[in-house]
Amino acid sequence: MDMKIEDWAMERDWAALSHLEQTHVLTQMSQTEYQHLHQCMQGIKALDAEVQPPVQLRARLMEQLAVQEKIGKPQIWWQRQIPLWQAAAAILLGVLSTFWISRLEPKVIEPTVVQVRDTLLQEKLVWRERIVQKTVVVYRDRDSVRVTPNNPKGVSLEDAPELLGLFTQAEK
Amino acid sequence: MFKKALEQYSDEALMRELAKGKQQAFGVLYDRYGPRMYRYFYRMLWQDAGKAEDFTQELFLKIIEKPQSFDPSRNFCTWLYTLAANLCKNEYRRKKPGEFGVMDQGILFENFSETMDQQLFDQQLRSAIDRLSTNHRKCFILRYQEERSVAEIATIIGCPEGTIKSRLHYALQQVSQHLEAWKTH
Numbered sequence: 001m002d003m004k005i006e007d008w009a010m011e012r013d014w015a016a017l018s019h020l021e022q023t024h025v026l027t028q029m030s031q032t033e034y035q036h037l038h039q040c041m042q043g044i045k046a047l048d049a050e051v052q053p054p055v056q057l058r059a060r061l062m063e064q065l066a067v068q069e070k071i072g073k074p075q076i077w078w079q080r081q082i083p084l085w086q087a088a089a090a091i092l093l094g095v096l097s098t099f100w101i102s103r104l105e106p107k108v109i110e111p112t113v114v115q116v117r118d119t120l121l122q123e124k125l126v127w128r129e130r131i132v133q134k135t136v137v138v139y140r141d142r143d144s145v146r147v148t149p150n151n152p153k154g155v156s157l158e159d160a161p162e163l164l165g166l167f168t169q170a171e172k
Numbered sequence: 173m174f175k176k177a178l179e180q181y182s183d184e185a186l187m188r189e190l191a192k193g194k195q196q197a198f199g200v201l202y203d204r205y206g207p208r209m210y211r212y213f214y215r216m217l218w219q220d221a222g223k224a225e226d227f228t229q230e231l232f233l234k235i236i237e238k239p240q241s242f243d244p245s246r247n248f249c250t251w252l253y254t255l256a257a258n259l260c261k262n263e264y265r266r267k268k269p270g271e272f273g274v275m276d277q278g279i280l281f282e283n284f285s286e287t288m289d290q291q292l293f294d295q296q297l298r299s300a301i302d303r304l305s306t307n308h309r310k311c312f313i314l315r316y317q318e319e320r321s322v323a324e325i326a327t328i329i330g331c332p333e334g335t336i337k338s339r340l341h342y343a344l345q346q347v348s349q350h351l352e353a354w355k356t357h
Binding site for chain 1: 193195198199202203206207210211214215219221224225228229232233236237293294297298301316317319322337340344347348351
C-alpha cells in the first residue's frame with residue numbers, strides 16, 4: 001500500500017478525498033477497504049488518548065530535580081550542616097582535651113656540664129731543597145785550538161760564476 | 173513572566189537551560205512531553221498504569237540526572253522516544269513470553285452479536301495491537317498512535333526506513349484483518 005494513501009486514511013474519510021485522490025486509492029483498494037482503514041486508524045489514534053499521568057508524578061520529579069540540584073552544587077564549608085550529635089561530640093572532646101592538657105606537670109630542664117676533647121691538626125714545614133745552576137766559562141790559549149774546515153776541497157765562488165750569480169740575484 | 177518566556181523556547185533550548193541549572197525549564201519540558209510519554213508507555217507496556225508511571229518517572233529522571241547527555245544538535249523529541257523505546261526494549265527482554273498481556277479473543281466475541289459499540293471496538297483493536305510481535309508493535313504504536321514520521325521511527329528504533337515501512341505495512345494489515353468484522357459493506 002502507498003504511504004500517501006496511509007496518510008490520507010489517517011486524516012480523512014472517503015468523502016473528504018478529492019476525485020483524483022479517490023481514483024488513486026481505487027487503483028490499490030476498494031472504497032470499503034479504504035473506509036475500513038480510515039476507521040481503524042481513527043480508532044488507533046483515539047485509543048487510550050484520555051489516559052493521563054498521575055498529578056503527583058510531576059511534583060515527585062520536581063522534588064527530585066531540587067535534590068539533584070543540591071547534590072550537584074559545591075557547598076561552602078561553613079554552610080555545611082552536620083548532625084547535632086556530631087557537633088555535641090566535637091565540643092565534648094574539645095573540653096576534655098583542654099582539661100587533660102592542663103593536668104599534665106610541666107617538664108623541668110636541668111643544666112649538665114659535658115667535657116669534650118678535640119684534636120687540632122697543623123701542617124709544619126720541616127726542610128727545604130735548593131737547586132742552583134751555574135755556568136762555568138773555561139778560557140784557553142788560541143794556539144792550542146785547531147779549527148778544521150768541514151770541506152777543504154770545496155770550490156771557490158770566483159771559480160763558479162753561476163753560483164755567484166745565484167747569490168747576487170737573491171740579494172737583489 | 174519568566175515562565176511565559178520559557179514556554180516559548182524550543183525543546184532543545186530548554187534542555188540547554190536545564191543543563192545550566194534552570195529548574196523551570198524541566199517543568200516546561202515535562203508539561204510538553206510528560207502526558208505523551210506516559211501514554212506511550214501505557215500503550216507499549218500492555219495498558220499497565222503502574223508500569224507506565226514507573227517508566228515515565230525513570231525516563232524523566234534520566235533527563236534530570238544527566239541533562240548534558242543530550243546533544244542539542246539532535247531533535248529532542250526523537251531522542252526522548254529513543255530513550256523510551258530502549259526502556260521498553262529492556263522490559264520486553266526481562267518479561268517472559270507468557271507474561272505478555274494479550275487479551276482473549278474468545279471472551280471479546282461473546283458479546284459481539286449483542287453490541288458493536290465503541291468500547292468493544294476499542295477492546296478488539298487493543299487486542300489486535302497486543303497480538304503483534306514486539307518489533308511490529310513498536311513501529312505501529314510510534315506511527316499510528318504517536319504520529320511519528322517513518323524517518324523518525326527509523327532513528328528511534330535504529331533500523332532502515334525500508335524495514336520500518338514493511339513492518340508498518342504488515343502490522344496494519346494484521347490489525348485490519350483482526351477488525352474485519354467492523355468492515356461496513
